[in-house]
Amino acid sequence: MHYSKLLPAIFITALLPIAASAADEETRWNTVLKPEFFAQQTLEESDKVITLEAPVRAEDPSLVPLKITSKIKQSQDHYIKNIRVFVDNNPYPFVGEFDFTPESGKADIAMRIRVNTNSPIRAIAQMNDGSLTMTKTFVKASGGCSAPIGTNSDDAMSRLGKMKFKMEGDVKVGEPNLVQLMISHPNVTGMQMDQVTRFVKKSHFVKQLKVSFNDKTILTAKTDIAISSDPNFRFYFVPEKAGVLTAEVTDTSCETPTDRTVCTKGNTYTESVNIQP
Amino acid sequence: MRILLLLTLFMVSAPTLAATALPVKEITDGIYVHVGKHQFPDSKNHGEIANLGFIVGQKCVAVIDSGGNPEQGLALKQAVSEATNTPICYVINTHVHPDHIYGNSAFKAPGVKFVGHHKLTAAMAARGTYYLAKAAEQLEVNMSAADLIAPDIEVKDSMKLDLGGRTLTLKAHATAHTDNDLSVYDEKTHTIWLADLLFTEHVPTLDGSLKGWLAEIAQLEQQSFRYVVPGHGDVVTDWPQSLQPQKHYLTLLQTEIRAAIKKGRHLEDAVKTVGYSEKNNWALFDDYHRKNVSTAFAELEWED
């Protein structure tokens, strides 16, 4: 008898109140996230300031490439101050906040994220004058055996804190240059299946990133567990002459995957590289 | 109210219903295999896609993988009771993937021990909540945490299980298909149950380590077996011949991804270009290939 198959609709409705149908795709944003992060603020929805690229389907939900491209050149009096990224239907929707400066050259940021289920992904850019622009896309969850948490975190753990900078092409003076920063960190989401396995494990993730060139800040980021294991970022900076590019990464450990009230201070890791145009 | 009544009715009646036996074939003396279909797990097949089976000794039966949902577990249990009167003592879980272990709860009974790799419990805990949500959403199977049964016996390196008149050797492998792959070797018939360490016809799915998997393959290739049971695909009798397509596929991924990384390509570019010469050689290539490239890329970019 198909006892476990006859009543799926009832169970889905009961167990997954947030499972999105097209009609209520915006519900979590409008009722929870917008009030929490942008209370009383006006967001203009457009692709005029930034665009957002992600695959239509998250074939690998643990590594979904996300690319934000800015349409504005960073200058002293007109620049993107920060970009905030959310995956509405993730257990912890806040992905990160990326703060830029005029020295960033171009406020582009590419990263890899975890996407747990069908969800809108949105990026909100704030200009230096305070105005907010939102762009969004929708990513469909994958099926099969894949999961947003890879099974192999031992490699990342054994290299914990190791970082690599990779320049994308020859370095040009006075122009925005693209650089990739690879951070080895398991970015553990934490787990609580104690009723099954008596297994409780804390989350352990990169919560802050600071990149500077010759001591001038280029990028500062606050990040959370939606960032994939071995966090990977691509961004721009403008070297006026030869110098040192430095990344400083700080992690933390919290009691559960979604609670941020009880966390312990982690470690800070740094990596520098000489840039020779 | 009607819904509640219906629910109660089904809940109560379910365990007492005699399931239809899962079709199995005795491939050699006392080794029974159900060969799954090459399908993507969905709401039509309810995750019933993997190879499952059991090995019968004089005192004990060991079930190897329990099914893609509790109901398939019951059907497998029925197949055991139709094949033999010998009791089930062990349910061996070859790894964490839902199509292999979602039938666990069907076998829970006094005297039945669940056996798995020493990293299986952690993998179940890490992914349990997610997999249960997916079972409802995508497989239309409702399960609870109680259906995910962690191993009672954990295999650290290797372990022998005496079934009476035949001894199984279980081996906990280093990270390969996943980080919790367990293989089962039956000395009596020179049969090895590799589960998802081997795919035939169905494209291999990588959820652990590409380099690790190639290393395990290299070792297994040196050994001789009369019968090899893959996790997906027909039983193999020409070892190591039937391993070659998988070995070729994984090696090609490694070669082409390393080349892409050297050229400064990004992960999102590599998933569109790497390995497509293999497209026509495998079932479900379009469903899993990009994920394989993505997992392998994230591993290989840390070389050097």
Ligand SMILES: [Zn+2]
């Ligand atoms: Zn598998």
